[in-house]
Amino acid sequence: MALLHVDFFSGVLGMSMQMDVILPQQTNGQIGMEEKGVQGKIPTLYLLHGMSDDHTIWQRRTSIERYVSDLGIAVVMPTTHLGWYTDMAWGNRYWTFISKELPEICRSFFANLSDRREDTYAAGLSMGGYGALKLGLSASETFGMAASLSGAMDVREIGKSLDDEDGKHYWQSIFGPADMVVNSSNDLFAEAVRLKESGKPLPKLYMWCGTEDFLYEQNVDMKEHLTKLGYDLTYEESPGDHQWKYWDEKIQSVLDWIMKNRNSGL
Template sequence: MAFLQANIYSNILEMEVSLNIILPQRTEKKIGTTTKGKMTDVPVMYLLHGMGGNHSVWERRTSIERYVSDLGLAVIMPSTDLGWYTDTTYDMKYWTFVSEELPSICHELFPQLTTQREKTFAVGLSMGGYGALKLGLAKPENYGAVASLSGAVDLAGRVEDLLSIRGRNYWEGIFGSLEKVQGSVNDPVFLLEQLIKEQKEVPNIFLCCGEEDLLLHANKKMDALLTAQNIVHTFETGPGNHDWVFWDTWIQRVLEWLPLEK
């Protein structure tokens, strides 16, 4: 595997953005792992950080590079600040960046990446879990599978939880009036309902959450909604809280779940 650190310019955000990238590379080692695999049409996973994180946090807090070493999978880890993968009211278009511009730039810089929906995935934790699910539901034509680890997947229905984390000015700077998030393009429940109404194909969805995590109720609610709508998905829980001990363990489960040629 090759590990790259890149600084790219985003025309959408009008600023430099940092990326960490893991790419498959054919290697023959006397000590360690020998990596073989396709160097074209490479499956790609966009791996999103949570609040307080950045492009480097998955690499620093987990063994993600080692976990994907034999999978032939490219991993794109962008920094998106505290923008909640949303086009904010203060005119920072993080949603447009991550959903449109970032894939375009990555395919320009790394032409070996697949363009097939079935081999393109979005995964994230907490805020990034919200972002990954949002990508899958708002751009279902682009993603074959999405996974949310401890995701804030019901933020529209739990305004009081948001206000316990940061003040109203912060949240309304991102989403506008919090009372209007429900039923908007920033509401995963609304996005799911629109997909069902339009009879569009829903990506494979994986949800997981720690049994001691405050966001467990939100994930149970999303699981119940998906079940009620007969949407095929996976929901799993296990011991753990909202922390890297849980995420380092469960990203391995996500990689097992992804439809990769193993």
């Protein structure tokens, strides 16, 4: 594998940004690694971080480079700060950045990345799980598969539950007043309905959450919602709370799910 640390400028955000990128490489003789190159265009996984983290976290907390070494896919790990993958009510346009500008930038930097939705995937944890599912539901023309680990599925309820003024101000800077979130483009429950009714291609979806996680009930509610709407959803749960020892394990399940569905077509 090749690991690249990329500093670049975002016109949408008007500032310099960072991403780490793993690219497949055909090698011989690397100790303890099986690696393969790719014939043709390379499928790409956009792997998103949670609230307290940045573009380095998946490499620091998991063995993601080793996990993808023999899969023939690229992994793009961008930093997105605390913008919740939204065009903030008062702030930067992180949704436009992550859903449109970033894939275009990556494909211009790395011309061998595929631009087909069948080859473009999103995954993330916690805040990044919300972002990944949002990419699947709100940018399905670009992302053919999306996976959430311990995702924050219901930003409507999170906003209502905040009881300190600093938390409320931060939340409203992203989503606006709590009563404006319902049925907005940031409401994943509403976005799932709108996409289903639109006639646009539906993504394949994967969700996992630990049964002791504080976001567990939100994940169960989303599972039931997506199932009723007829989405192709793979849902898993198991004992666990909100920590990396579970995400390190379950990102491997996500990769297995991606490869299975990639080989069966979308």
